[in-house]
Amino acid sequence: MRKLLLYSACLLLTQCSKCKDNDPTPEEQLPPATQTGANTFGCLVNGQPWTPQGSDGTANYTVSYDLFPSGGILNISTYRISGQGGNDFQTIALWAKEIQSPNTFSIQNSSTAAASFLDRKTNCYWSSTDATLTYRRGTLTITRLDLQAGIVSGTFAFTLYKPGCDSIRVTxxxxxYKL
Structure with a gap:
């Protein structure tokens, strides 16, 4: 009887590991990287999938592009509410200026691009323009800027660290977005 229970337990454990093999990877849980105006946003935050979620009465994902003679200004703002409490709130914001065509912008000590992340649960706010940051690396790449079709698309990654908060790694x- 004991052997039967042991074999049953081994069989169950084997079956559970097979289920995990079919689970999507964190990258597979993100929306696809498209350039069609699909109104999608996603990234990995410290290795975990992050997409806009919830509502505080305003849109949880907005993008604006304002055209100026020296090039346009792009603002991307998104938030995620992951629970019921007011502390279950995170935001990601990106901006770049002097955008005239697809290009890559560095957020490192740059006055032409920036990235920020707010986590109310940890009460930490990281901004690449914050002088208290001791580490800032990253890029914002515009892969499509089509004003005729009203589409802006791109990719981004950044790592920010400041004393008193863990580092935030967005990959x-x-x-x-359809403007």
Whole structure:
């Protein structure tokens, strides 16, 4: 009887591991990187999938592009509410200026692009323009800027650290928006 129970337990454990083999990877849980105006946004935050979620009465994902003679200004703003409490709230914001065509912008000590992340649960706010940051690396790449079709798409990744908060590592970022 004991052997039967042991074999049954081994069989169950084997079956559970097979289920995990079919689970999507964190990258597979993100929206695809498109350039069609699909109104999508996603990234990995410290290795975990992050997409806009919830509502506080305003849109949880907005993009604006304002044209100026020296090039346009792009603002991307998104938030995620992951629970019931007011502290279950995170935001990601990106901006770049002097955009005239698809291009890559560095957020490192740059006055032409920036990235930020707010996590109310940890009460930490990281901004690449914050002088208290001791580490800032990253890029924002515009892969499509089609004003005729009203589509802006791109990719991004950044790592920010400041004393008193863990580092925030955003990777595999992608956005695609119909203006």
């Amino acid at each position: 595999n970022g992608r956005f695609d």
